[in-house]
Amino acid sequence: xxxxxxxxxxxxxxxxxxxxxxxxxxxxxxxxxxxxxxxxxxxxxxxxxxxxxxxxxxxxxxxxxxxxxxxxxxxxxxxxxxxxxxxxxxxxxxxxxxxxxxxxxxxxxxx
Amino acid sequence: xxxxxxxxxxxxxxxxxxxxxxxxxxxxxxxxxxxxxxxxxxxxxxxxxxxxxxxxxxxxxxxxxxxxxxxxxxxxxxxxxxxxxxxxxxxxxxxxxxxxxxxxxxxxxxx
Numbered sequence: 001x002x003x004x005x006x007x008x009x010x011x012x013x014x015x016x017x018x019x020x021x022x023x024x025x026x027x028x029x030x031x032x033x034x035x036x037x038x039x040x041x042x043x044x045x046x047x048x049x050x051x052x053x054x055x056x057x058x059x060x061x062x063x064x065x066x067x068x069x070x071x072x073x074x075x076x077x078x079x080x081x082x083x084x085x086x087x088x089x090x091x092x093x094x095x096x097x098x099x100x101x102x103x104x105x106x107x108x109x110x111x
Numbered sequence: 112x113x114x115x116x117x118x119x120x121x122x123x124x125x126x127x128x129x130x131x132x133x134x135x136x137x138x139x140x141x142x143x144x145x146x147x148x149x150x151x152x153x154x155x156x157x158x159x160x161x162x163x164x165x166x167x168x169x170x171x172x173x174x175x176x177x178x179x180x181x182x183x184x185x186x187x188x189x190x191x192x193x194x195x196x197x198x199x200x201x202x203x204x205x206x207x208x209x210x211x212x213x214x215x216x217x218x219x220x221x222x
Contacts, residue, residue, distance in 0.1 A: 003167070004129045004205050014209050016125060016171055018115045018160050022219070049129050051164040056114070058162045058169040060127055066212075092218040094115050098125050098209035101177075107203040108133070 002036075005047025007062050010100045012046055015069055017059045019085075019093035021052075028089045031081050038077060044068025055091075062100070069097060113147075116158025118173050121211045123157055126180055128170045130196075130204035132163075139200045142192050149188060155179025166202075173211070180208060 021028070039045055044064035051058055063069045072078060085093070132139070150156055155175035162169055174180045183189060196204070 004131060004203055007205075007207075010207075014125075014127060014207065016127065016211075018171070020115060049167075049169055051162045051167050051169045053162040053164055056160075056162050058160055058171065060129070060169065060171075086217055086219075086222075090217065090219070092115055092216070092220075094214065094216040096118075096121075096125065096211045097213040098211040100127075100207045100209040102208040103205060105203070105205040106197055106201065108197075108201070109203075111197075 002048055002050045004105075005049050005062055007046050007100075007103065010103050012100050013063045013066060013069055014098045014100050015061045015063065016096040016098060017057075017061070017093065019057045019059075020091045021055045021057065022089055022091045025089050027084070031084065031089075035078065035081055038075070039072060042068065042072045042075070044071070066097065113159055113161045115216075116160050116173055118157050118211075118214065121214050123211050124174045124177060124180055125209045125211050126172045126174065127207040127209060128168075128172070128204065130168045130170075131202045132166045132168065133200055133202045136200050138195070142195065142200075146189065146192055149186070150183060153179065153183045153186070155182070177208065 036048060039048060039061060046062035046064060048061045147159060150159060150172060157173035157175060159172045
């Protein structure tokens, strides 16, 4: 679980990853933590929001450009995590790449 | 909590709503259920994915066009829910409107 990301003004990009985890998930938590840590180090990374409720999870990561997303997708360690995800950890998932065009935020403490 | 939405081929639009709920949340669950029900009836609605983990929630809804999103944003009952959300239910939230450009899905049963 993360917080709400502070992102710059649009446009930027979002990767919406929705997943249903398999019952068998040895090694999943360590991988998930490692992927968050690694994603934060990538060029063009802007933020990440992630929530899991039982089997269902939504992770949205934010990026400066589609090139940054492509770089992350092809990262060797991330490729290995993707492979293990398909083989072991996920029953199903969807990945959507979207261009953020408008954004607004509300924070009670700042009103 | 929902499942993974089956959406048509891109392009289409996503509204990414990330929220941190306040401690006080009488009436929240009933409103949230009602908003899901109502959103599904709106023209141009394509799907919704929603997960909550403690205070933090992510809801992504999918729409045919920005016009459909605008219609939903202005819906009278939804406007009232937004007002109560700011007054009572949320400490903070962000709303991002994004154009989905690419999507892929994995389903173990279909591989």
